[in-house]
Every structure is written in C-alpha cells, then in structure tokens.
Amino acid sequence: FDQLEGYIWMNGEFVRWTDAKVHVLTHGLHYASSVFEGERAYGGEIFKLNEHTERLHESARILGFTIPYSVDELNDACRKLLAKQGFQDAYVRPIAWRGSESMGVSAQANKINVAIAIWQWPSYFDPAQKLKGIRLDMAEYRRPDPKTAPSKSKAAGLYMICTISKHAAEAKGYADALMLDWRGQVAEATGANVFFVKNGVIHTPKPDCFLDGITRRTVIDLAKRRGYEVIERVIMPEEMADFEQCFLTGTAAEVTPVSEIGSYKFTVGEIAINLMNDYAAEVTPKKVAAE
Numbered sequence: 001f002d003q004l005e006g007y008i009w010m011n012g013e014f015v016r017w018t019d020a021k022v023h024v025l026t027h028g029l030h031y032a033s034s035v036f037e038g039e040r041a042y043g044g045e046i047f048k049l050n051e052h053t054e055r056l057h058e059s060a061r062i063l064g065f066t067i068p069y070s071v072d073e074l075n076d077a078c079r080k081l082l083a084k085q086g087f088q089d090a091y092v093r094p095i096a097w098r099g100s101e102s103m104g105v106s107a108q109a110n111k112i113n114v115a116i117a118i119w120q121w122p123s124y125f126d127p128a129q130k131l132k133g134i135r136l137d138m139a140e141y142r143r144p145d146p147k148t149a150p151s152k153s154k155a156a157g158l159y160m161i162c163t164i165s166k167h168a169a170e171a172k173g174y175a176d177a178l179m180l181d182w183r184g185q186v187a188e189a190t191g192a193n194v195f196f197v198k199n200g201v202i203h204t205p206k207p208d209c210f211l212d213g214i215t216r217r218t219v220i221d222l223a224k225r226r227g228y229e230v231i232e233r234v235i236m237p238e239e240m241a242d243f244e245q246c247f248l249t250g251t252a253a254e255v256t257p258v259s260e261i262g263s264y265k266f267t268v269g270e271i272a273i274n275l276m277n278d279y280a281a282e283v284t285p286k287k288v289a290a291e
C-alpha cells in the first residue's frame, strides 16, 4: 500500500498512518467480526455520507455489536479526516471490529474498535478498459442464502468468496467475476451490483441476498429521472444471451460498462453511457449560488 503519509482516525483520535495497528489476536481477524464501508468524496464532499454511516451502524447491529460512536460523530470524523488529508477526491474506508481482549468464538467483552482511512483511489477498474467495457468471468462461488449468512451486512466475512472469485477471474485475464446466488439466479459482481438493458428497458436483480447498493439505488433514481423503465426481478444467467448492454454500479466502481460475461457479449450503449455521465454529474457537489 503506497500511502504512508497522513493520518488515520482510530477510536476517536488521529494517529499517524504508519502507527494505526492492531494486535494479531484481533477477533475481527480470526473470526471475521468486522464490518466496513466504502465511500467516495468528490470536490471535498463525501457522497451520501450519512447513508453510508447508517449502513455501517446497521451492519454492526446485524453482527450483534454496537459501534461506540454515533452516526453524527462518525460523519464528523470522516469530514475532519478528509480535510486533514487534504483531498478533494478520495476513497473513504470506515471499519469497525471486535478487538483482542480475549480469544475464542465468543467475544462478549472485547472492545469494539473503529477506524477510518482515506486515500486516493481514482479508478477501481482500468480507466481505458472502463470505456470499452470490462470483461467478467463467471464465479464458481455463489451468494449464500440469507439464512446461511447475514447478507444485508457489509461484513468482512462475506468478502471471502469475493476475493477467491476475483482472483480466479484475474488469473484468466478478466477484470472481475459475476456471481450467481444460491438459487442459480444472477446476483452481483464481487464488489458491485449489476444491471442489464434490453429494448431500452433496464433490468436488475432483486437484492434479496446481497447488498442493495447505495450506488444501485442512486442509478435507479437517475434512470427513472431520464424516463427509463427499470425492472427489479429474478434474472436467470441464460437471459444474458438476449441483453444488449450491461453495467456495474458501486461506490468504488461508480458506473462501469461491461462488454463480456463469460460467453455473453454486450455493447457499450447509450443507456450505460448516459447513466455513467449522469452519475458523474450527480456526485459532483452542487455549489449554492451566491446571493
């Protein structure tokens, strides 16, 4: 990780980047009792900060712990850290985890720790490739049944199958992987939601076992504002043969056109491009005109 300068907010204090450390017996490391967020700042403002911070609180609640800082306190910490780091455009990573006070599956008394790091991460996918559409492999692992894993929590543990799938895809020259869910329905990419276009209509899977992304909801609103029809429904993988366009949405990925998923091909079309541009406009802070 090349950023070694600056500060990380950790348990209420700004500590030097290189001093923000945890013990090897951290419960979050051994048992994945950890939840996180991914946010982006544009022009010095964190887009939908409050929604992200509320999701962080909710993710922790689902895992059975309470974050010892209010939503307002965390929002304030994110804003102060962004200013301290001196970035206009940046990626923001809050994380909360159970500490190292005791070892074992049960960790009732372990301290809940919270940290926030902010660094410059201009593009999640290769920028040149992004405009041509990225290529996705089909993942081997499937999103689990919500009765098998707490799928509404942005929990570190749920990313184990994402990293395995993304690495397997990268080894074959793909940018990412598309995951089906436990029923065999199209779910999402390893760190972004997926949309398809057919005959001018947008189709996207119902988020019943994966994150209903903040970007996903923003893009659905932008699509409706343009008068596009958006259908949230069950999508079977075979249907990809008939879809004309495809794109991913996520805080890091923003709106990224997809040209290929396994044997299925898509064009980088007007709807994907329009929404990519609309999203870029939406995240740009609107300066209130001087009176």
Ligand code: PMP
Binding pocket: 038, 162, 188, 189, 190, 191, 192, 193, 210, 211, 212, 213, 214, 215, 216, 249, 250, 251, 252
């Ligand atoms: N799914 C997964 C697995 C993700 O990691 C993300 C990124 N947080 C998303 C979807 C998109 O969520 P959001 O738009 O809120 O960033």
